[in-house]
Amino acid sequence: MAKFLFVLSRGPEDPIRAVRCFQFAKIAADKGHEVTVFLVDDAVYFTNMSLMERVKAPTGDEMNGYWKFLVEKQAKILVCKPCAETRLIGADDLPPGCEIGTGVTLIDLAVDSKVFSF
Numbered sequence: 352m353a354k355f356l357f358v359l360s361r362g363p364e365d366p367i368r369a370v371r372c373f374q375f376a377k378i379a380a381d382k383g384h385e386v387t388v389f390l391v392d393d394a395v396y397f398t399n400m401s402l403m404e405r406v407k408a409p410t411g412d413e414m415n416g417y418w419k420f421l422v423e424k425q426a427k428i429l430v431c432k433p434c435a436e437t438r439l440i441g442a443d444d445l446p447p448g449c450e451i452g453t454g455v456t457l458i459d460l461a462v463d464s465k466v467f468s469f
Contacts, residue, residue: 355379355386356464358457362393363402367392370408372469373417375425386426387456387464394433402447422448429456 355367357379361374372388380386390397397403397414406414421428429452442451 352382352384353379354460354464355384356460357386357388357468358456358466358468359390359394359397360392361386361469362396363406364393366406366414367408368413368452368469369397369406370412372467373414373421374412375467375468377420380424380426381422385411386390386424387429387450387460388421388426389429389431389460391431391457393438395438395440398430398435398440398445398449412434431457 355376357372357376359369361368364368376386376388397406403418404415418428427432428449430440430449431455432451435441435444435451445451
């Protein structure tokens with residue numbers, strides 16, 4: 352199967368892109384592909400589960416269900432270290448299923464993956 356890397360840079364101000372990123376990541380994981388979601392910039396705010404649970408697209412799709420599915424499928428959800436630190440989010444603040452990553456990690460993953468950016 353293929354490797355897919357979904358890079359989300361938009362935060363709560365753009366719920367449509369956030370939901371679509373996780374929706375497509377869910378579809379890829381459901382088809383058996385290896386999936387990684389990398390949160391950069393304001394997307395790191397979605398590691399706040401109380402916030403993420405309220406994110407919905409106008410179509411009714413909810414980010415929460417896609418997120419939970421990805422965690423259950425053991426997809427990687429990586430969080431940009433400097434982006435998180437700038438927003439006062441530390442490794443201990445991350446929900447289950449999330450890990451800290453760096454720009455080097457992102458580029459290394461991109462080498463062998465089909466990349467989608469939201």
